[in-house]
Amino acid sequence: GQNIDQPTEMTATEGAIVQINCTYQTSGFNGLFWYQQHAGEAPTFLSYNVLDGLEEKGRFSSFLSRSKGYSYLLLKELQMKDSASYLCAVMDSNYQLIWGAGTKLIIKP
Amino acid sequence: ETGVTQTPRHLVMGMTNKKSLKCEQHLGHNAMYWYKQSAKKPLELMFVYSLEERVENNSVPSRFSPECPNSSHLFLHLHTLQPEDSALYLCASSQEVGTGSDTQYFGPGTRLTVL
Helix, strand or coil, X not given: CCEEECCCEEEEECCCCEEEEEEEECCCCXXXXXXXXXXXXXXXXXXXXXXXXXXXXXXXXXXXXXXXXXXXXXXXXXXXXXXXXXXXXXXXXXXXXXXXXXXXXXXXX | CCCEEEECCEEEECCCCEEEEEEEXXXXXXXXXXXXXXXXXXXXXXXXXXXXXXXXXXXXXXCEEEEEEECXXXXXXXXXXXXXXXXXXXXXXXXXXXXXXXXXXXXXXXXXXXX
């Protein structure tokens, strides 16, 4: 079967750095997405990786290793507004998104 | 209006009621999706439409009936639901199905409670 694993919950301190990991086992691979979802709101697109390596976008970076079936989302200079759930999703060989259950990130002052 | 909108935002219904969820996208996309989001579970894809044709139906019970009258509008008709159908129902749209970088954009969802 297809599976996406990510931690259920993480806690970090304002101003610090946090890394949210995602491992996947899917039938085929056509890219990996990260989304942010604040409570009661729509998931919003953060990043897309299809090649190995690090993609940086301001305070957020996303890394992919296809050989290891592994990605992480790195958030720097954490702000209180970064408290949200972070969803990892992989597009499989049928171009269907397979979703993880999400990581709830709690930022403490 | 911009992006993807959904109405109503909240819905409470009895098991014998019939109701409909509405989604509209203002992005000029060709594909639209319905997802179910339950607490602490992955998003479950329910239906996919591409250019108003249904291209995916992931074994969804017949008490959920989608309708896509045009590429900007998507409905989910609900009838004789069960309490376990209570969840957040998300609509999304994307440029086109079948490309790896095809990013989905979501609406704010309808929080459905079935009594």
